Amino acid sequence: MADIISLDRFKLQAVATKALEYWNKRFPEKLGLDTRFADLTDSTLAFLIQPGEESIWATYELILAMKNLGGKARFFFMEDKEKMVIIDVGMFLLDQFRFECLKRLGWIDSYPAENYPILELINNYDVLSSKIRNQNPILSKTHPRYDDFQRATKLDKEVIIRRLFPEALKIFTPQNTGDGSTSR
Numbered sequence: 001m002a003d004i005i006s007l008d009r010f011k012l013q014a015v016a017t018k019a020l021e022y023w024n025k026r027f028p029e030k031l032g033l034d035t036r037f038a039d040l041t042d043s044t045l046a047f048l049i050q051p052g053e054e055s056i057w058a059t060y061e062l063i064l065a066m067k068n069l070g071g072k073a074r075f076f077f078m079e080d081k082e083k084m085v086i087i088d089v090g091m092f093l094l095d096q097f098r099f100e101c102l103k104r105l106g107w108i109d110s111y112p113a114e115n116y117p118i119l120e121l122i123n124n125y126d127v128l129s130s131k132i133r134n135q136n137p138i139l140s141k142t143h144p145r146y147d148d149f150q151r152a153t154k155l156d157k158e159v160i161i162r163r164l165f166p167e168a169l170k171i172f173t174p175q176n177t178g179d180g181s182t183s184r
Helices: 007-019 021-026 042-049 053-066 080-104 118-123 125-133 146-151 154-162 165-171
Strands: 108-110
Touching: 007 021, 007 053, 007 118, 021 053, 042 053, 042 080, 053 080, 053 118, 080 108, 080 118, 080 125, 080 165, 118 125, 146 154
Parallel strands: none
Antiparallel strands: none
């Protein structure tokens, strides 16, 4: 019996292959349709979590390509409403990259988006983002703020997690990640 090929998956794979051309030239691993945050090398993740135009544009260009909106130059000619969508998805992905960093550092045990492929989050952002944003990452029991985290309200838990970002950014830098291997 012949293998059944999902036409939707085939079309999505074609879009993903084109969208990932830029990323696959820039980063050491070959990203694909099913790439999750945990599949990124430490060096790629360290680059993507750093503040600055270069890292955020790498993310924006992936989003633009997955939405078949062209490249970086196209962004500047978009309507403000369209730009805000790209920026919103980009900020959402930045949070997920940073949550993955916290997980690799052992500061959190899990985060809601970790099992989703990155490209699926971009394609289904409208549906998935609200579901994911409704849940907090889980602080590791070994973290010094764990007891505070357990007693905190949902909103305060988010604040506790986000306050970890500046220290993580100092530790998890491209210079400190070695040869690009992952810490998993």
